[in-house]
Amino acid sequence: DIQLTQSPSFLSASVGDRVTITCRASQGISSYLAWYQQKPGKAPKLLIYGASILQSVVPSRFSGSGSGTEFTLTISSLQPEDFATYYCQQLNSYPYTFGQGTKLEIK
Amino acid sequence: QVQLVQSGAEVKKPGASVKVSCKASGYTFGYDMHWVRQAPGQGLEWMGRINPNSGDTNYAQRFQGRVTMTRDTSISTTYMELSRLRSDDTAVYYCARDGCSNNRCYTNFDYWGQGTLVTVSS
Numbered sequence: 001d002i003q004l005t006q007s008p009s010f011l012s013a014s015v016g017d018r019v020t021i022t023c024r025a026s027q028g029i030s031s032y033l034a035w036y037q038q039k040p041g042k043a044p045k046l047l048i049y050g051a052s053i054l055q056s057v058v059p060s061r062f063s064g065s066g067s068g069t070e071f072t073l074t075i076s077s078l079q080p081e082d083f084a085t086y087y088c089q090q091l092n093s094y095p096y097t098f099g100q101g102t103k104l105e106i107k
Numbered sequence: 108q109v110q111l112v113q114s115g116a117e118v119k120k121p122g123a124s125v126k127v128s129c130k131a132s133g134y135t136f137g138y139d140m141h142w143v144r145q146a147p148g149q150g151l152e153w154m155g156r157i158n159p160n161s162g163d164t165n166y167a168q169r170f171q172g173r174v175t176m177t178r179d180t181s182i183s184t185t186y187m188e189l190s191r192l193r194s195d196d197t198a199v200y201y202c203a204r205d206g207c208s209n210n211r212c213y214t215n216f217d218y219w220g221q222g223t224l225v226t227v228s229s
Contacts, residue, residue: 036216044151046216049206055217097153098152
């Protein structure tokens, strides 16, 4: 199975900050990576797929980059509604594994 | 609009089985459906997928022999049945649509059900 390791696991930031979350794959997955946002008690929400394709209606302050084994999710200017947990997921091969998550908290 | 509506919460005893449904609406029922679970306070875990047209399935190895995914195309509904339940199967179970319908796009889980809490307790 392909392992995904996200860093950091916890992140404390302020409104207006620029933040970056990294996701590393245990083997190459080309651009078959997605990012999700999850708020407590809610289903995950798709933000980015194909490593860098912004899902429709997702604000442009979210962006993704990378290919192969290293990927990043960047939020250019944090808004209050962005405080949540973020997961990466590889969709290169079954099983479609997720990273362990990054919890983004208000500083 | 696309909607995935799941069946309600379940409480089961260890050793029993549970069957969760996911009714799709707002689109042509042909996109792969995936099932993902999340134990309390934990991360997301992919369980498997089903193609509603062919019925083809792929399951995560750790669930092989315990999970069965089926569909009823007449009512645009997919099902996930998990047998021989254990306490560590207590989780919220989600269905999620694969937004990529061909091999020229990147797979993505674009719509999710609201989740079904399955509690396994004696």
